[in-house]
Amino acid sequence: MAHKVIFNLPKRELGREDVEFVVERDGKRFGTLLVSKGAIEWRPTNKVYRRKLRWERFDLLMRESGRPV
Structure with missing residues (x-):
């Protein structure tokens, strides 16, 4: 099952506006992945909530759970 990822980049340096x-x-x-200077967020389709990780926590999670490539 392949995933298709589409993104829109803001026309300025990453700051207050997330990359989506x-x-x-x-x-x-x-779902939608939102990337900002301070964190990364996942917003599942048809859900109101977002799941947010600060970059330090994301780094730790990937080191612990990510598969080496």
């Missing part, structure tokens, strides 16, 4: 990555699976929106 729209992730699709099987032709339907799977």
